[in-house]
Amino acid sequence: MKLIIFGATGQTGQELVKQAIAHDHEVTAFVRNPDKLELKDERLHVVTGDVLNQEDVNAALVGQDAVLTALGTESLAYSGFLERSLVRIVNAMKVSGVTRIGYVASAGVDKELPGAQGLLAQQILKNPLRDHRQAIDLLKQADVDYTVARPLRLMNGPLTGMYRQTADGVPDQAKQINRADVAHFLLEAIEQEESIRESVGLAE
Structure with missing residues (x-):
């Protein structure tokens, strides 16, 4: 499969690139600065x-056969960058006839984080979450087969494959997930044609 990855130089994006290559896909990494991508x-x-x-x-x-995006924002201020990026990506998908996309968002984008700590996190991250929400709304309105990953706190541990997922809220009594496992989930969804037009909460 031919996969294009946006946000490929970020920590989650590099996991997507590494695992996609390991799965024998032909990968295009779309980047602003190629020097940040060490993998060859x-x-x-x-x-x-x-x-x-x-x-x-x-x-x-x-x-390309499918799109993966791990784009993010660099500050807590609102920029609209993710929505504006997805406008271009969705437009290009229509031109090229690509219908499949996997999108890394964040838990809290649906105001689904429970308890006082969840409310606090959603308040602190309100601007990035708003940007993700607008990008996801764009995907839902477009005629594309999307899968949205909503991971809890992202960690840099190894791939475990031992994570939980739910289309409703977030997994119970969960706090975090390794970026490698988020990448694994999205690649599996693309390869197996699973979780199509779903937004999935992820955690250990």
């Missing part, structure tokens, strides 16, 4: 571009 492989193609430039995104999606 004959199945990895690095494309330098601006996700907010429609021509760049259109060109990168030609010939």
Whole structure:
């Protein structure tokens, strides 16, 4: 399968790239700064571009089978970056005939975090969560087969495969999940055609 990954230089994005190559996919990493991507492989193609430039995104999606995005924001201020990025990506998907996309969001995007700590986290992260919410709403309105991952606190541990998932809220009494497991979930969803048009909460 030919996969294009946006946000490939981020910590979760690099896990997606690594695991996609390990699964024998042909991977295109769409990046602003190729120097940040240390992984090298004959199945990895690095494309330098601006996700907010429609021509760049259109060109990168030609010939792809599916899209994965681990784009994020760099501050707690509201920017609208994720929604504006998804506008370009969805437009390019329509032009190229690509219908499958996996999107890494965050738990709390549906105001689903329980208890006082959950309310506090949702307040602190209100602007990034708002941006994710708008991007997800865009996916839901588009005629695409999306899978949204809503992970709890992201950690840098190894792939375990021992995580829980739920389409309703977040897994009970959970606090975190390794980025490697988030990447595993999304790749499995794409490969097995699972969790289509679903938003899934993830945790250990």
